Amino acid sequence: NAGVTQTPKFRVLKTGQSMTLLCAQDMNHEYMYWYRQDPGMGLRLIHYSVGEGTTAKGEVPDGYNVSRLKKQNFLLGLESAAPSQTSVYFCASSYSRLAGATQYFGPGTRLTVL
């Protein structure tokens, strides 16, 4: 039982390049989330999904796209990376959409855009 895993752990991009971050969970959770964490900031929600085939925008969605083709996977795409997207990205999942539902986080992907 690996919980939530993220691939890759680290990545350096040049401005304008594209990449996809992969999140996988083996807990059969319906709900999945992508956050970013910047220095001195809390986690901010980028996009989320309430089930296979569904996605929705969070607080800071601009410059990102997501897909949830399989229940266990949630992909975050950057079509044209910008230095402002340098951040640590965390994926999370939860069994419920209730406000108090525990979110289980992956270890994070540290992305640097030059």
Next chain:
Amino acid sequence: DQQVKQNSPSLSVQEGRISILNCDYTNSMFDYFLWYKKYPAEGPTFLISISSIKDKNEDGRFTVFLNKSAKHLSLHIVPSQPGDSAVYFCAASDGKGGSEKLVFGKGTKLTVNP
């Protein structure tokens, strides 16, 4: 506009003593509060939560207190252990909004000295 504020970026305590981490919020609609702990190079992990219908919740060495009139909550760790050294995030949610509406504070870095 920060809705969840952790005004102390860092806190240092001696092993065996009490650690008190504080969190203030501005949105009176928040009715569920959570604390997450984060070690370096790992994702946040859920620690303890409290609903607005309670003013205290205890789990082993961890107790969260909620003062709704002051819009303030605190996390008490007694006794503090070196393994508690981590960044602690306070998070709040409006029960009507769902888990995707979780708002995080900027975090407080706790250091417990042996």
